[in-house]
Amino acid sequence: MDMTALLQGLDLVGTFAFGLSGATLAVRHRLDLVGVLALAVAAALAGGMIRDALLGATPAAALTDGRLLLTALGAGLAGFFFHRALNRLRKPVLVLDALGLGLFAVTGCRRALDHGLDPLPSLILGVLTAVGGGAVRDVLVAEVPRVLREEIYALAALVGGLVLVAGLRLGLPEPAVALAAVAAAFVLRIVSVLRGWSAPRPPGT
Known part of the structure; x- marks a missing residue:
């Protein structure tokens, strides 16, 4: 399997998933078409644009690859x-957000590694790619970003990145490692919400 094509595919799927999560949240807040599209684009592309700016990869991929912007707008x-159909699903924003989280954690981490960064900063940029768009999306509708709440969010993205880095270090087939990393982040995020798991809080609070 062509790894470049796989990563591009994962990036597009993640863009669509996060774009849908932004659009669904915008509809819930009764925004108009412009607001829905704005939240979709912010959720889908902001994390990757921040990552690319930190890597010095300018213009950002979202501005040079028209497919990403079109995918985000299509999701919006x-x-x-079709928000009524989406709302029939159980917690659609959660599922879409968890999928986008896993996909972007992997593609963000891999992009940082491709730019020559060591594993630790690559993991950090993978997490930033995964949580950045969702944070911007939440701020735009005056919600506390999910990454700052008690739920396991950034930690799930970090686990996905760790699976990717560990698999690559062990010399395992990269496509399988990438898919396993996405699955790890997605499953941890979903299970943590269903089970009520949360990140540690300061003692006495």
Whole structure:
């Protein structure tokens, strides 16, 4: 399997998933079409743009690869017109957000590694890619970003990145490692919400 094609595919799927999560949240807050598209684009692309700026990879991929912006806008339109169908799913924003989290944690970490960064800063940029868009999305509707709440969020992205780095260090097939890393982050995020797990809080609070 061509790893470049796989990463591009994961990036597009993650863009669509996060775009839908932004659009769904915008509809929940009764925003108009412009607001829905704005939240979709912010959720889908902000994390990657911040990552690329820190890597010095300018213009950012979201501005040079038209497919990413079109995918984000397509997700926004899908959320605008089909939000009733999406809302029939149980916690649609959670599922879409968890999927985007895993996908972007992997593609963000791999992009940082490709730029020659060591594993630790690559993991940090992978987490930033995964949580950045969701944080911007939440701030735009005056919600506390999920990454700052008690739920396991950034930690799930970190686990996905760790699976990727460990698998690459062990010389395992990269496509399988990438998919396993996405699955690890997604499953941890979903299970943590269903089980009520949370990140540690300061003692006495």
